[in-house]
Amino acid sequence: MSRRQQWERRYVRALVLCDLLAGSAAGAVTFGLRFGDEVTAYNRGYMVLTGLLPALLLAVLAVSRAYERRFLFVGTDEYQRVLRGGVGLIAGAALVSYALSLDLARGYVLAALPTAIVTSVVLRFALRRRLHVARSRGQSLRRVILVGHELSVIGMARQLRRERYHGLEVVGACLPPGHDGRGLGAVEIFGSFDDVASAVEHADADTVVVLSCPELDGAQLRRLAWRLERDEVDLIVASALVDVAGARTTIRPFDGLPMLHVEHPRLHGGSRLVKDVFDRLGALALLILLGPLLLTVALCVRATSRGPVLFRQVRVGRDGRLFRIFKFRSMYVDAEARLAELRHLNEHDGVLFKIRDDPRVTRVGRWLRRFSLDELPQLLNVVLGQMSLVGPRPPLPAEVAAYADDVRRRLAVKPGMTGLWQVSGRSDLPWEEAVRLDLRYVENWSLSLDLVILLRTMTAVVRSSGAY
Known part of the structure; x- marks a missing residue:
């Protein structure tokens, strides 16, 4: 198991613990405020619901894919999925209560569930801030090989150094044949596009970022992906689009070709x-x-x-x-x-x-x-x-x-x-x-x-x- 996989798994385990804590704290505090310390026949069912709340929250967030690594670490996708899961949990509680004719106290439900979701978001935010601080110190970083033309490599390396919270540390580059890379400064050159696999091994990299360049067509990228797949090295293909978030882009297949559809920004409506x-x-x-x-x-x-x-x-x-x-x-x-x-x-x-x-x-x-x-x-x-x-x-x-x-x-x-x-x-x-x-x-x-x-x-x- 690579170092990247180790710290990513630790991070996901920490997220699970945070969500369990959020569900437990929200349920316990709401139960105490609503019913006090005394256990009666009336509130015994709410004690069971309080005990189940952490597991229900965990299940809903798992269904919402709030633990998938591609949505974590940076961006707002993680928080959006937590909020969607929370809305689903509240709606599900309302439907079950109606279908089974349960006499649930609305005050308890409308306090415990939103509190659990908000607490989960806050704890996840704190955990991410801790990760970003660690990354600023050179920890929990992905080791990246950049593949592309010299100017593109320079621009990407400069941006990744400026925004280290993304967790991508450039450890080398592969340039087109005939380029010596004299303008790259401290970025080490590991050869041409044919040397990417060996560059990953020599640099102990776990991620390859392919920048936009005409020399690398679809067939070459596919063969590169096959080579990297054996060693579980991530392949990232950088788009030429500037500052367009993933929520506005959709991959739509057209006769076997992946077409990137870009939606207009939501400025009205x-x-x-x-x-x-x-x-x-x-x-x-x-x-x-x-x-x-x-x-x-x-x-x-x-x-x-x-x-x-x-x-x-x-x-x-x-x-x-x-x-x-x-x-x-x-x-x-x-x-x-x-x-x-x-x-x-x-x-x-x-x-x-x-x-x-x-x-x-x-x-x-x-x-x-x-x-x-x-x-x-x-x-x-x-x-x-x-x-x-x-x-x-x-x-x-x-x-x-x-x-x-x-x-x-x-x-x-x-x-x-x-x-x-x-x-x-x-x-x-x-x-x-x-x-x-x-x-x-x-x-x-x-x-x-x-x-x-x-x-x-x-x-x-x-x-x-x-x-x-």
Whole structure:
């Protein structure tokens, strides 16, 4: 058994334990709150149901394929399958109760089952974060041989080094015949396309990634797959599509040929209506929940520097519509007038203006920015329908005027309080990378992706990296 298979099996066993724990905890807590400590003839049946809940949850998640390794480690497929399994479990409980005329306490069912699902998602998220931390330290990685042209290999190697949480470590490459690979730097060359099998053995690799190149046709790929199959080495064929998630792609056979069908992104329709309702209700709930904190921050801003508590600025929203964004004021009132004299100190590339030690920021403002507290009033923009909880960064009109045609795609959705840019480094990201993350979000939006980003935002705010 390879090292990859060993840590993957340990990870799946940990997932099973997490789900058993989620089911047990949700059942026990709900039973205690609903019936107390006393066991009676009435609640004895609920004790049995509480004991069965972990096994039922495990079975439903197994049927939903929430333990298949191709859906784990990165992406939102894992969480989507857990949520679908949870909906199926609740619907199944309702149908069984109706069919058998069982007098189930609705409060128990409507509390225990959703709690178990939410707890499972949270525990799986924590387990994945632990895996990503381990991967950043060089552990639990797949050893990858890249197969393709030199420029493609350079680009893929650079991207995999930047996003190590995907768990792919490049240990070598195979290039077309006649290429010496001098521009590959530290990536070791193991020969040409005919040497892939021997390269896997010499590099102790467990994964081969074939990049788009005309020299490798279907027959050659099939023979390569047969050779790798003997040693249980994974074969990945990289698509030429950029930042298109698996949920939008479907393999459809046509006369024996696998055709990749790409669906259009969900920018309109019912799914967007669900997102809008989720955003507004979520923002309204957060405003009520965070009311005392908002009042405290407002008092601190008012007491430490003259000027209004709220900072209002024109930003560009969906389809280029202008709106006024609300933020707690973190700068002195003459900040805009002093911008011209500080323009030469800009530390950010692209169209953004950022200075790590901006002299225009107040003492309280530095703390507000560090923990993103200055952005909380944007919940009002979300309630008004001008922004989303999750989306691309809300740009200034001057920034939009400098956009290239591709970058304008960011305006196809509402801007967000947080997004992939926020959880991936915020102001520390290069402009090109920030744009790529925003475009990836626009192309692959889903409600489960929003939930994952919101969870990752909490850890990003605590780390406060890139916040200035």
